[in-house]
Amino acid sequence: MKSLLYIGIFFGLSACARGEQPLRTGDLLFQVGRESAMGGAIKAATGNDCELKFTHVGIAVIGDRADSVLEATSNGGVRMTALQEFLNKSAYANGRPLVIAKRLKDTAGITASVRRARTFLGQPYDYSFRPDNGKLYCSELIWESYLAPDGRRIFPTRPMNFRAADGSMPAFWIELFAKLGEEVPENVPGTNPNDMARDSMLTEICRWF
Template structure:
C-alpha cells in the first residue's frame, strides 16, 4: 500500500509540474483578462461577453524584452508597460490561477506585429480614456490595440461596432454607467463606434492558444 501511495504521490507531483509549465508568450500576443471585481469592472462585464461567455474586462499586449515578458496596456493611470506578474496579480482567480486567455494573430497577420508594438510605444504615458471617445488622444484598453494593430494597407485589423452600455440581462443602462458619465459631464456614448475586450476575443483575426486557469 505504501508503494502504491508513493507512486500516486509522484504522479500527482509530476502532473502538477506539467500543468504549471509556463506558456511561451510571444511579443504581440493579446492577453484577455477578467479583472478583479470593482464597480467599474462590474459595469464593463455587464455589457460585454467574450469567448466561452467569459466577461473579459481588460486586454493587454505581451511584449518580450531581454528575456523578460511585459504587458503593454491602457489602465486607469495611463498607457504603461507592466510586468507580466502584475498583470496576473490584477486578474480574477479561479482555483488560484489568473483568469487570463491568450489570443495570437493568425499567421497572415503576424508581420504586422512589429509596427503595432512600435505604435504602442509612442503612446506610452497617454491618459486613459474614461469616456470612450474615439476622437480624442486618450486610450482605453481595447482602443489602444485597435489603433495600433493595422494591416499593411493601414486599415485596422480589428473592427469597431456600435457601443452599448445596456445590461445584457435587463436591457437597461446600468445606474453605474449613468453615474460614471455624469461624473465626467458627458452623455453616454450609446451607439458610438468602439471596441471592447469581449468582442476582440472573438475576432477571426486571432486564434486562442492558451488559458491560464
C-alpha cells in the same frame, strides 16, 4: 528551500498552464478582472454568451528586460506592467489567473504594431470611451496600434452598448458620465475586449487556468 518554493510559485503563475506555444511579443492577453464597479459594468454590457466575460486586454512584450504587458489602465493610462503584476490583477479560478493569450493568424505586421503601441505610452485613460480624443481605453489601444499594411485598422468597431442584458443602464455609467458632463456614448463606434477576443483573426495560444 523557501526561496526555491517561492521561485517555483512565481514561474508557475507566469507560465501558461495550458497551451503548447510560448508567448511572443504582440500576443494579446485577455483578462477577467477582479470585481470592481467598472469591471462589473463592462461585464454587464459586453459579456453576452462568452465563455468568459473579459474586462481587459493588453499586449505581451516578451524579453524586454523582463516579460511585460503594454496596457491602458484606469489607474495609470498607457503603461508597461510586469507580466506577473498583470496576472495578479486578474480574477482567479482554482488558484490560477483567468487570462487567455491569443495571437493574430497573420503575424506579418505585429512588430510594427507593437512599435506603434509603444508610442502611446503615457497617454491618459479614456473614461469617455470616444475615439480620437488623445486618450485610450484598453481595447482602443489595440485598435489604434494594430494596422494592416495599407494603414487600415484591422479590428472592426461596433456600436458600443453600455446597457445590461435587461436593458437598464448601470448606475456606474450614469454617474461616471454625469461627472464628465457628457452623454453616455451609447451606439458610438468602439471596441471591447469580448468582441475582440471572439475575432476570427485571432487564435488561442495558451491560458493560465
